[in-house]
Amino acid sequence: MVLLYSFYLIAKARSTTSSLVRLTIRSQEINAVGGVEIVEKGTAKDAVPNSSRAAVSNPSTNRNPSSSSSSSSSSSSSSPSPSSSSFPVSSSFSSSSSSPPSSPSSQNVLAGILASVPPPSTWIHHPLLIRCAPSSPHSIDSVPCTPSSQLRVNSVPIPFSTALFEGKACIRIANLESSPKDYFHRRNRKMQVAIQGRFKKRTRFDKVFSGQEFYGPIPSLPPKSVVDTVFALLSSKLPPTFLQDVFSDQPYFLSPLVNTCQGFAVEKVGMEQDVAGSEENKWAVQENTNLMGDEVPSDGDKRRKFFAKQENLERFYFEPDQVYTFDYYQHYMDMNSMKFVVTSFLQFDVSRIIGKQPMQLSMAKDMDGGGYFWNFEMWHKSLVGNKEGST
Numbered sequence: 001m002v003l004l005y006s007f008y009l010i011a012k013a014r015s016t017t018s019s020l021v022r023l024t025i026r027s028q029e030i031n032a033v034g035g036v037e038i039v040e041k042g043t044a045k046d047a048v049p050n051s052s053r054a055a056v057s058n059p060s061t062n063r064n065p066s067s068s069s070s071s072s073s074s075s076s077s078s079s080p081s082p083s084s085s086s087f088p089v090s091s092s093f094s095s096s097s098s099s100p101p102s103s104p105s106s107q108n109v110l111a112g113i114l115a116s117v118p119p120p121s122t123w124i125h126h127p128l129l130i131r132c133a134p135s136s137p138h139s140i141d142s143v144p145c146t147p148s149s150q151l152r153v154n155s156v157p158i159p160f161s162t163a164l165f166e167g168k169a170c171i172r173i174a175n176l177e178s179s180p181k182d183y184f185h186r187r188n189r190k191m192q193v194a195i196q197g198r199f200k201k202r203t204r205f206d207k208v209f210s211g212q213e214f215y216g217p218i219p220s221l222p223p224k225s226v227v228d229t230v231f232a233l234l235s236s237k238l239p240p241t242f243l244q245d246v247f248s249d250q251p252y253f254l255s256p257l258v259n260t261c262q263g264f265a266v267e268k269v270g271m272e273q274d275v276a277g278s279e280e281n282k283w284a285v286q287e288n289t290n291l292m293g294d295e296v297p298s299d300g301d302k303r304r305k306f307f308a309k310q311e312n313l314e315r316f317y318f319e320p321d322q323v324y325t326f327d328y329y330q331h332y333m334d335m336n337s338m339k340f341v342v343t344s345f346l347q348f349d350v351s352r353i354i355g356k357q358p359m360q361l362s363m364a365k366d367m368d369g370g371g372y373f374w375n376f377e378m379w380h381k382s383l384v385g386n387k388e389g390s391t
Helices: 002-014 104-115 224-235 300-306
Strands: 128-132 158-161 165-173 191-199 208-213 243-245 252-256 263-268 322-330 339-341 347-349 359-366 372-380
Touching: 128 165, 165 359, 165 372, 191 359, 191 372, 263 300
Parallel strands: none
Antiparallel strands: 128 372, 158 165, 165 191, 191 322, 208 252, 208 359, 243 252, 263 322, 339 347, 359 372
16 A cells, blocks of 8 residues: 555655645545555445456466666665665665666566556456466466466465465456445445465564565656655654665665554464355454464554554564464455546556556565465556557
């Protein structure tokens, strides 16, 4: 949500000549851990998951973003460092002096990734393609993924595995033909991703981050002074663990996994809740931190505030003998149109900002090793230019 709200403010800044005057933030919308909360109108009704196939098969390439060319420094000595094979850590609100031209390496990465995208005429969720990102090998139902493999969303949970994690993903996206109407009925939500499974190695909470990474530079940014103003306004509302570098050759917005998800559960193997939810709880992940002790709040907002502190992150580990469930949802980004919708009169096209590259639907990254616990990306037909079948 921090990324999406940042896009909104940046886009708003681009569209006005008096950006510093008109850039305002309603602080009550932004909670202490960097999430943007919207009060939903009405009561969510039951949503029955579909029972069709979970995925369309197959195998993977190995994108590992090269190091950013822009210089940056660590936000704090205790913050985890992203792998040098991926990108450097910048201070939480630093950026380079100007938007750099795309380096040959990032140009090559972008060209290779775009070439790997199958023609939109073959996409099962047209105008969207949802797939395992070619940044690390995934298997779906024990079948290795390829760049042409597509994930079937709005269906049953998708079983997947990587070198670091094994579990399943329940992905719901609004405004598609397959969208579960009852789940989205009388909700402002545009998307939900629930991930459940087991970590394959014991990993400290402050070493697992989630958010957005881009293969190449964001081509349509306002002046650096405007972007700096946006993040200066946001800074008091963001946790010290939030990392970003907008002007990097490979930009990123990242926060610790445990304080970015709206729902979180830790349960014993064999006693875990249904990742798709149930009719009784309106298909939501039920917060459960009992196995972590009394000091960890059982309320989602309080838990995120608790883990906004670096010292608390450092005291807890993802244990391989427990099952973890993470629930994410958002109200602004309409994937079907690639528009960030604040109101029916206030919206903008995100594809015009990020250029011809995908958005990450959900990811979790090992900040020590640079690998991914999972990484699912989404393409819209507007992101692939005149590729065959894109009309």
